[in-house]
Amino acid sequence: MSSKSTKESIIDAADQLFYQQGYEKTSFADIAQAVGITRGNFYHHFKTKDDILASVINLRLENTADMLEQWQEDSQSPSERIECFIKILIMNRAKIRLYGCPVGTLTTELGKLEHPQLNNANQVFLLFSDWLEQQFLALGHTQNARELARHLLARSQGVATLASAFHDEAFLYQEVDTLTEWLAQYH
Amino acid sequence: MSSKSTKESIIDAADQLFYQQGYEKTSFADIAQAVGITRGNFYHHFKTKDDILASVINLRLENTADMLEQWQEDSQSPSERIECFIKILIMNRAKIRLYGCPVGTLTTELGKLEHPQLNNANQVFLLFSDWLEQQFLALGHTQNARELARHLLARSQGVATLASAFHDEAFLYQEVDTLTEWLAQYH
């Protein structure tokens, strides 16, 4: 196992734990146990807990950018692409039901902690926002493309929050239908 | 200062701190400092941190029930009452911009912590949900009153989440307008 692989393992484990338990609750000991290394060994890869968080956010930024690029290639029309976004609520329903949206819950927590990495975490939101805005622009909504993008982003956040609070997947399906109908009026 | 008053002070301070910093981040030391008592003195009023949380949630339940009752009395029509709900986004915009929605952020955090008080915290959501459902029923939407109530609840959650992430009050006003228009179609 090379150094890079161990470092990546740490980031992956931290990514999951931050999502499932929250950043504040997750300790070095938790991550170390998940990876299978000792706590002391940590310092060689990351100086501080904030360093790990920064790496986790960078990983999420990369993964999100890749996913959006994939959607861009795979779909023929802007409305199809927007539907891809809506459907991640279904794709990730099991985890959303348990932990909410990884983007929204992290930014919310970092906001309360007044954490310096909050702006970086918000970049993930901005990736989605800008990409959605592009799609609405392509649909011809030049006046309010950003407004529509943020609106859709907020709707998906709300759905994730309630689905998680009530552990209710049925609500998730229902709201995805409502969102698809909403989208139809902007074709 | 009587005992009851000190206990209430603790609950009030914890209420604010749990909202502003989160439950996990807030320590006994934080609360003690906010109230102006020593940490050791705590045990006389609350046995555990969970006890404080339970009291905070009960306080929020009472306050929410009172507020809903007030709206019920003060407004003449169901749609006016629903507008009261929508407008709390404006009323509390300063705090929402900083800390998000107190109900949504707490249930999200407790969900990740798998905290036994999660169900109690969800009761606050249920108060709103049931009350909104009543209003939609009164408007004649017998088939989908609950669906509409949950939908509106989710929308307001999403607005709060994004307004907090982007520290954007303008978005909040804009989405309140959108929600008011949405409501108009159900009069």
Added chain:
DNA sequence: AATATCTTAGGACAACTGTCCTAGAGGGTT
């Protein structure tokens, strides 16, 4: 085979966590 670099385990460190105990101050009732 010898050397240099990278990676690891183990533990030390002070600070903080939630919890709990004890001694005494304060006020009211007999």
Added chain:
DNA sequence: AACCCTCTAGGACAGTTGTCCTAAGATATT
């Protein structure tokens, strides 16, 4: 005056936190 009960301050307790050091092991290069 003597008593009781409520409340408080101060500190003890074991455990955990993030951080950091050191010594040894592993790996690669010469």
